[in-house]
Amino acid sequence: MKAGALQTDLQLILRIKNDDERALKILFDKYFSALVHFSFRITHQKTIAEEVVADVFIELWKRRAYLDITHQVKAYLFTMVKNTSLNAGRNQKLHYSFSDSSLELEVFSQSPEEKLISEENLQDIDQLLNILSPTVKTVFLLSREEGFTYAEIAGILKLSIKTVESHMGKALKLMRETIQKSNLGEYYHK
Amino acid sequence: MHQEITENLLAKYFANEASEEEKAHIEDWLKKDPENRLIFSEYQQLWNSPLKIKEHKFDPSLVYTKVSDAILEEKKARSRSFNYRFLRFAASILLFVGLAGTWLFFSNLPPKQLSKKAEYGQKLKFTLPDGSLVYLNSGSTIDYPENFSEDNRQVALVGEAFFEVKKDKHRPFIINSGSMKTTVLGTSFNVSAYPHASQSVEVLSGKVKVSSEIEEVVLVPGQRASLEKGMINKYEVKTSEISSWRNGTLSFRDSPLSTVVVKLERWYNVQISLEEELKKCVFTGSFTSEKLPVVLEVLKETFGISYQINAQKITIKGKACNNKQ
Numbered sequence: 001m002k003a004g005a006l007q008t009d010l011q012l013i014l015r016i017k018n019d020d021e022r023a024l025k026i027l028f029d030k031y032f033s034a035l036v037h038f039s040f041r042i043t044h045q046k047t048i049a050e051e052v053v054a055d056v057f058i059e060l061w062k063r064r065a066y067l068d069i070t071h072q073v074k075a076y077l078f079t080m081v082k083n084t085s086l087n088a089g090r091n092q093k094l095h096y097s098f099s100d101s102s103l104e105l106e107v108f109s110q111s112p113e114e115k116l117i118s119e120e121n122l123q124d125i126d127q128l129l130n131i132l133s134p135t136v137k138t139v140f141l142l143s144r145e146e147g148f149t150y151a152e153i154a155g156i157l158k159l160s161i162k163t164v165e166s167h168m169g170k171a172l173k174l175m176r177e178t179i180q181k182s183n184l185g186e187y188y189h190k
Numbered sequence: 191m192h193q194e195i196t197e198n199l200l201a202k203y204f205a206n207e208a209s210e211e212e213k214a215h216i217e218d219w220l221k222k223d224p225e226n227r228l229i230f231s232e233y234q235q236l237w238n239s240p241l242k243i244k245e246h247k248f249d250p251s252l253v254y255t256k257v258s259d260a261i262l263e264e265k266k267a268r269s270r271s272f273n274y275r276f277l278r279f280a281a282s283i284l285l286f287v288g289l290a291g292t293w294l295f296f297s298n299l300p301p302k303q304l305s306k307k308a309e310y311g312q313k314l315k316f317t318l319p320d321g322s323l324v325y326l327n328s329g330s331t332i333d334y335p336e337n338f339s340e341d342n343r344q345v346a347l348v349g350e351a352f353f354e355v356k357k358d359k360h361r362p363f364i365i366n367s368g369s370m371k372t373t374v375l376g377t378s379f380n381v382s383a384y385p386h387a388s389q390s391v392e393v394l395s396g397k398v399k400v401s402s403e404i405e406e407v408v409l410v411p412g413q414r415a416s417l418e419k420g421m422i423n424k425y426e427v428k429t430s431e432i433s434s435w436r437n438g439t440l441s442f443r444d445s446p447l448s449t450v451v452v453k454l455e456r457w458y459n460v461q462i463s464l465e466e467e468l469k470k471c472v473f474t475g476s477f478t479s480e481k482l483p484v485v486l487e488v489l490k491e492t493f494g495i496s497y498q499i500n501a502q503k504i505t506i507k508g509k510a511c512n513n514k515q
Contacts, residue, residue, distance in 0.1 A: 054256040151420030169198030
């Protein structure tokens with residue numbers, strides 16, 4: 001086998017299906033950071049986020065014979081991390097508030113320091129993002145940070161494409177309104 | 191905010207999800223009023239603000255230890271169950287020790303992965319381990335195991351290939367390509383999945399299942415499935431035109447010159463630079479076993495372009511044409 005010849009995600013999956021452990025490690029290294037931060041945004045606990053990612057890769061390995069990945073491997077991994085993160089919350093009976101009416105993703109509440117936005121922090125888009133509801137924020141980041149298409153985001157979060165579209169619009173709208181309200185708009189005109 | 195321009199539309203525009211029509215709509219709106227430009231640039235700056243969201247420290251090697259421990263456990267569990275069975279037979283049939291050992295040794299090795307590549311300017315025809323026939327078009331790669339597994343036959347394709355799949359109703363033949371998966375039991379069809387180009391499957395005989403991330407369709411002979419933004423659209427196609435590239439025919443149907451040029455580069459193994467203005471010109475036509483200069487002459491006649499050949503490098507110049515899409 002030529003080194004470096006089989007590098008695309010689907011090729012890595014094919015190698016994993018054929019019991020090649022090195023391919024699993026390559027895939028892990030490639031997506032670890034993105035996945036662990038995605039999980040952290042749902043679970044708000046570093047150790048749990050790390051466990052979730054480990055579990056996802058162990059599961060991927062165990063199920064390798066039955067893997068049926070047709071689409072973007074990255075989107076598949078994100079979907080697995082989302083489901084495992086939500087299960088982690090349920091199984092470990094974490095101190096997050098559970099609300100039947102809220103969207104699944106919002107079972108985890110935001111930590112208090114995340115809600116706190118001081119004016120000087122508003123220059124920072126990361127702080128600005130915290131005015132958004134967890135689902136809107138997650139949708140926005142999957143697009144902006146991970147470059148997923150609307151269709152992929154809809155698949156990962158089990159939302160309709162129309163909902164993704166309106167969440168994206170809402171994110172822009174709320175962030176701009178917040179800037180304007182706080183009279184910090186000039187910063188963005190520079 | 192302008193009544194017709196919503197944040198939803200702007201977000202689509204920035205995320206590259208807007209249709210041509212929507213883009214034009216925004217561009218019109220921008221031209222109307224300098225105030226609109228100001229509003230637009232505010233949103234754009236917001237969109238482009240750098241994210242520092244991944245600020246937490248996580249230790250990948252620590253996490254991977256957990257993964258590799260689990261893999262090791264799984265392996266041990268497997269060999270324990272083998273040893274147990276092995277011990278029961280060892281007393282009675284000693285002769286099998288050597289054979290069983292050899293079998294264990296080989297069965298634990300991952301099947302060897304093979305790869306075939308048709309370079310630019312080259313086409314390949316070869317047989318897969320199951321007897322299926324593959325015609326590989328220029329600039330395409332296919333990866334497959336030395337031996338297929340017992341329950342399916344999986345290959346990975348980058349580029350374009352025509353398959354004549356050997357019938358085996360117990361082991362579906364699966365082609366993974368881009369964000370598309372094509373599943374068949376035995377039939378002939380063409381898959382095109384070059385990077386950064388439209389992906390499609392065209393069926394010559396038998397039935398083929400094509401799936402994307404969101405949906406799946408079944409194709410019968412004379413049908414073409416094309417992946418557009420995650421959706422699969424079905425079209426009719428002349429069976430005579432399916433994979434005509436195998437017979438040395440290079441054909442284009444309403445193809446923008448930017449696409450034509452990419453195909454020519456692969457087909458003739460050359461580098462072509464095309465002026466920006468010409469990229470959207472649309473070309474329809476086919477060439478069978480023609481040399482590159484003939485093709486270039488046809489393009490010259492059609493679009494009034496001029497070109498220069500310098501060894502493997504070709505430069506095409508000209509004015510924008512009025513037939514663009």
